Amino acid sequence: MDIQALRYYPFKTKADSIVKQLIDKKKASPSCSKYDAYQKTGINLIANKESLNDQLNNLKRKNYFIYKHIIQPYIPFFKYAHPQKENPQNLVLTTALYEDYFTCYSDNTANKEGRMIQSSLNRSIYNVLGEQNIASLLNDFLGDVDLYKKKSDVMFDSFSGPLNENAFDHYTYFLSEKKTGDGEPFYEIVFFPNKINDSGFAGYLYVTADGNNILKKAVFSLNNIYNSNSFIKEALFIQQFDEKENIPVLVEKKSRLFLGDDRDGCIMLTRNTLYSNYIYPEYIGKNELKNKQAENLSSKENTFWETHRLEPLTDSEMQIENLIDTISNSSAFRNMETLVNLLLTNHLTIGGKNGIFELGDISKIISFNEIEGYQIKAEGNTTLNLNKHLLVGGYVTYGLKSKLFNYRGDIIYSFPRKDKSIWEFPRSSISFTYLKDLSIPGYDILTSDYDDIFFGIVPPRIKTLLLQKMGLLAYDKEFSNKFSFRLEGKHLYQELYGADKYGGLKTSEINISMHYAPTEIFFQSRDNRYCIRRGDDEINFRHRIGLSGIFGSKYDYHITDGSISKWIAMPEDAGKVYAELSAGKVWSRLPFYLLFVLTGNESYVFDKKGFNLMNYHEFATDNFVAGNVNLYFNWSPVRLFAPKNKIRTSIGSRFIYGPLSENNNPALHNELFPFSKEIIPLGNQPYIETNIGFSNIFQIFRIEYVRRLTYLDTGNKISKGALRIHVGLEF
16 A cells, blocks of 8 residues: 555655666666576465454355355365464465476576476366466466566556666656665665556665665555456565676566455465576577477475475465365365366266266257257267377267258377367367368358357257368467467368258368467367457468369369457556457359358357347358457446446447459359348448447456447348347456
């Protein structure tokens, strides 16, 4: 609270000249240095003893069933908690501890190509979520705060460093007082952003007052923390520096984030990093870095940590091994682990977590649509317990109304060994898929969820499906910088199935697609990736080449489409803007099966990137330009009545323009299939819809009212306006 109030103190003396010297000293430092680092990251639960007992007793009285079967089995775990040093009335329970020892390089290659010795006392509690997910999320939550960087990320938000070369455009500095510590005089300098609502840091810089002006320490927090992120309740960063050849050298970093209420119970994320053994200056070549091999140590090799641990463990951290042993033998935890795994993966492993076969998708065992009626599906695949590189799976379905048997088979081989999921990042794999199934025109049959049980609760008005038979050979490659590409060789037979029936169409093609989103953050769940935050910049590109004369194909063609999107911060920290521009073109004369059949949305779930009031396969075209703009304001009318409420306002609009060309108009070319009755060509008028609503409701819900502005009388049944809901964390 003291840091948050710094801008209201009556400081009088500016400290700009001293700060300028600090910035200049960093500019003068060599471009590359090498040093060893020890890092300890913890996930801790904190609860006030009195408050915890009150809540447990209250729950026991009001709902004994929940208390007995959900809460009580985990109460014994708190015997491994210890009093918090700062407040003995609070209990601290360390539930995960990660320790790393690695070689760093000041050109930011430490965690990419440098020698790394990495280990952890335990990770077993979070195995169900995936070690990669937990490690990645901890890095994104805590960030890598650098006083000299233009942008440092904390909890998915970017903050300008108070000592970056453009710092004076963003920060104000005052001399607080001159003090003495360890027998040496030093200046205490306070800093905070020029504007109260700006994203940035606020705190203290401690600088030697012996004429050299060397930064020795920094203690700071987030400016205007209550508006920075709805999850953060408190944040503290402490950094210690030493002097090397009259240049400040970082020796220790401490980061603390409190998520929740420190009385009723909160999660405390901590990260302490110590740096030592400087070789300074020294140039480290890229080839040398690449040739250094990673050394991975098992969790039981504690003799290594007895030698290399630069910071002793706390009482709570020392109990982590005993806690893990207790949890491993707890039936309550094993049952919860199975349930969470089922919810996250939609699959059930036969024979427990060491089983070699799993069933799923569980939510697709039974589904319903108007054409097939009820559909029964049997699906499963091998697990990595059988082979760390190979997965074999597939499904068989039967439609009770259509009397159709459909099927799919997959073989996936991952070149690197996988321990959690064969799809985990980064992928380098080759796969073969063969299938016969129905899909909605315009949707990718490999990723469509129209046969999910939840999809059929309120079944959409689907009168036409596409029957497809496909053989697909694909190579996927992902890189650590979030660039990926996919090469495909595909043979496809497809025909309409339902109200309209036409002849079949055979095509053979080669596809190449690319994706680049360097700041994208996602949660990996088996074969799905849930985007927690889309990249600040994102580029997608795909090109398809049709080859006639192969497996009966009669078409040579080229089809190109792509998109580019960007997040833009509004001035005065008012919010952010998401803007996306996409385009596509069919370069050849083709039946409408191969044109762009636009993907509508007839569900009640708000699609942040799609058209929410467009029917399924309502429009088709052979060229288009589309735009999507959404404004997210850090304010809503709700705050007029509840100032501390975190609900945000969102306003957006989407459009697509692309009249069908004469070259692909079936009315002008008899050799082309006529459009299905439910599909109309996109005309000279753009399709436009707008939305307005509220997000961050209870931190996970978003409700939007969507209005369709054009194509209001197409002859098909449409919705001009509707409410849509979206569930997901808002950062």
